[in-house]
Amino acid sequence: MADSPVDPQRRRHRPGGAGGLAGREVSMSDTRAHAAPALPSGLKDFLKTVLLLELWVGLWVTLKNQFRPHITVEYPKETVELSPRFRGVPRLRYHPDNGEELCIACHLCETVCPDDCIHIVSEKKPEGKGKRLVSFEINYERCCFCGLCVDPCPTKPLTAIYMSHDYEMADYKREGFVAPLKTLLDGMDPKDYKE
Structure with a gap:
């Protein structure tokens, strides 16, 4: 006699089994007799809807955070202290004592810029070797x-x-x-000058 597939809900125990179950059919529901009865999924959804569970959970989150200190500010009336490492708009420095710009027109910043937003025009110094800065522009639309x-x-x-x-x-x-040289130098704050 060929073995037929076993129904997982109903099994027949072989004779001689332990506990006096010999020859008796046992269903899977008998083994779960001690488990808590589960609510049907439709009833669960109905109770969630009637008791407005999602609403109370949302209100609890709101009430819990209502009395915490505020972390937002009313900009532009109030501003926050920026981190010293904050990277804002690129600017040029000039020496605060003599007012000359520190840029030597080497074009390295223009070369390394990945967005190609820096444009420098320079000319040779008439009094000696080196270059003199004629114009320096940064296009802030392209700057990242x-x-x-x-x-x-x-x-x-x-x-x-x-x-x-x-x-x-x-x-x-x-x-x-598009910020020209004058704008880039005028934007310098003397406290940004670090010796």
């Missing part, structure tokens, strides 16, 4: 504020270009996002 232009600057220990803490650049015209 990565800070790669600051790293190769050879005017160490003080770099001529630095990442300022300025971040308010809203404007109504596209031309306002």
